[in-house]
Amino acid sequence: MNLRTCPLCPRRCPIPEGGTGFCRARGVRDGQVVPLHYGRLSSLALDPIEKKPLAHFHPGSTILSVGTYGCNLDCVFCQNASISRDFEPQEPDAARSATPAELAGLAREMVPRANLGLAYTYNEPLVNYEFVRDAAREIRKAGLLNVLVSNAYLCPEPFDALLPLVDAANFDVKSFSEGYYRDLCGAPDLLGPGDAPEPAAGCAGRGALACVMRNVESAVRHGVHVEVTYLVLDGANDDDAQVREAAKWLASLGRGIPLHITRSFPRRFDQDRSPTPAETLLRLAAEARNLLDEVHVGNI
Numbered sequence: 001m002n003l004r005t006c007p008l009c010p011r012r013c014p015i016p017e018g019g020t021g022f023c024r025a026r027g028v029r030d031g032q033v034v035p036l037h038y039g040r041l042s043s044l045a046l047d048p049i050e051k052k053p054l055a056h057f058h059p060g061s062t063i064l065s066v067g068t069y070g071c072n073l074d075c076v077f078c079q080n081a082s083i084s085r086d087f088e089p090q091e092p093d094a095a096r097s098a099t100p101a102e103l104a105g106l107a108r109e110m111v112p113r114a115n116l117g118l119a120y121t122y123n124e125p126l127v128n129y130e131f132v133r134d135a136a137r138e139i140r141k142a143g144l145l146n147v148l149v150s151n152a153y154l155c156p157e158p159f160d161a162l163l164p165l166v167d168a169a170n171f172d173v174k175s176f177s178e179g180y181y182r183d184l185c186g187a188p189d190l191l192g193p194g195d196a197p198e199p200a201a202g203c204a205g206r207g208a209l210a211c212v213m214r215n216v217e218s219a220v221r222h223g224v225h226v227e228v229t230y231l232v233l234d235g236a237n238d239d240d241a242q243v244r245e246a247a248k249w250l251a252s253l254g255r256g257i258p259l260h261i262t263r264s265f266p267r268r269f270d271q272d273r274s275p276t277p278a279e280t281l282l283r284l285a286a287e288a289r290n291l292l293d294e295v296h297v298g299n300i
Contacts, residue, residue, distance in 0.1 A: 004028045008129055009072045009154050010211050011188060024085070025070025025127040036070075038131045041096045042083040043067035043122045046110055052119060052149050053260050055296055057168040057225050062114045063147055064107045066098075067122025068131065072153055073208075074186030075174070076269040077233060084123040086268075100131070104138035117144030117167070126154050129162070136165035152215040153187070153208055159215050160222070168225040170260075171216050173209075175230075175237035176246040181208035184236060184270075213249065220253045227258040229298075232276045232284060234264070240287050247288040247295075255293045261285050263299035 003014040006021050013021035020027040020036065027036050047065045049058055071084035078084055098106075107118050118139045120132045125148065136146045148169040152159070174185055181187040187208035219226050230246060232238050243261070250257050261284050263276040278300045288295045 002031075004031065004033050006033045007155065008033075008127070008158055010206075010208070011072060012155075021072075022074075023070045023072040023124070023127040024087070025068070035128050035130050037068050037128055039097045039099055040068060041066060041098055042069050042087075044096065044098075046113060046115060047119070049116065049147075052121065052147060052170050053229065053262075053296070053298060054147065054168055054170055054225075054227055055260070056227065056258050056294065057147075058116055058145075060114070061116045062110070063116050063119040063145075064103075064110055065119040065121050066103060066135075068125065068128045069123055070127040071124035071151075072127055073124070073151055073174075073181075076184050076186075077231075077264060077267050077273070079265075079267050080122055081268045100135035100138040103135050104142045104144070107139060107144055108142050111144075115144075117142075117146055119147035119149060121147075121149035124151055124153075126150050126159075126162075129154075129158055133162055133165065136162070140165060152212045152219075154211070154215060156214065156218070160218055163219060163222040163224060166219070166222075166224050168227075169219055170227045170229055171212070171219070172229050172231065173212060173216070173246060176209065176242040176249075177237065178207040178209050180237055184233070217253060220257070226253075227260065229260040229262055231262045231264050232281060233270070234274045234276050234280065236273075238276065238280050238284065240284065243284045243287050244291070247291040251291040255291070257292065258294040258296060259288055259292050260296045260298050261288065262297075265299075 006013045015028045017028050046062050049061045049063050125132050139146050145167040148166050152171045182189045265275045281297045285295045285297050
């Protein structure tokens with residue numbers, strides 16, 4: 001079988017002609033790996049910037065927020081599974097569509113409503129990389145700002161190539177355990193035995209957490225305003241040691257990087273898990289504040 005390898009994320013899916021990759025957003029057509037949902041919108045809304053969440057990037061402003069379809073992780077607790085994993089790719093009337101130039105025009109029209117620009121969010125936006133890149137270019141031409149909300153699970157080359165167009169980002173760090181990414185997020189086990197991330201120097205042969213760490217570090221080095229979300233699942237990633245290690249790593253990049261410790265609720269295939277107790281969030285936030293200056297508790 002003649003396969004093409006998608007170069008975008010560390011999965012590097014081998015895809016046959018007419019097939020799709022794991023993310024359900026990329027496929028092979030006429031011998032080339034192409035985005036399958038370019039311009040196809042699942043969501044479009046004007047949100048408070050704090051909803052991304054970005055607590056320290058133009059607070060009080062709004063941001064036109066756009067979602068597409070697909071994700072390269074498969075989290076059992078996903079809160080947007082209807083557009084990230086559990087969608088029907090061939091429903092032509094289930095979504096709107098827009099060109100990058102049209103989105104930039106709409107963003108400009110909303111400037112009087114305190115709009116900063118465009119946020120790529122809701123699903124995993126980077127699986128539709130070409131659309132994000134092209135829209136970000138149009139937003140820059142319009143003199144507006146680009147905001148990225150992402151799991152940061154991408155190969156270094158395309159990730160770094162996008163960063164000059166990104167003004168602010170909130171990255172989801174699901175856990176500080178490779179095993180969590182493997183068992184609860186569906187990431188391939190690239191590290192082999194063991195549960196500690198290798199040094200975040202690249203993605204080849206490494207686990208998902210190491211790739212995420214590498215990319216967050218790169219965004220900070222490129223001058224992107226970075227905030228991080230840590231969604232706490234009761235009994236899964238709620239131990240002090242994990243949060244302490246995550247905060248220690250972030251502090252090594254800058255004590256002022258905001259960390260959002262966020263409550264989770266039962267979703268998707270994780271319906272039997274209890275909502276995160278508020279006291280757990282407060283305990284973990286207190287632990288993180290020993291190392292970081294800006295720690296926020298969300299969803300309580």
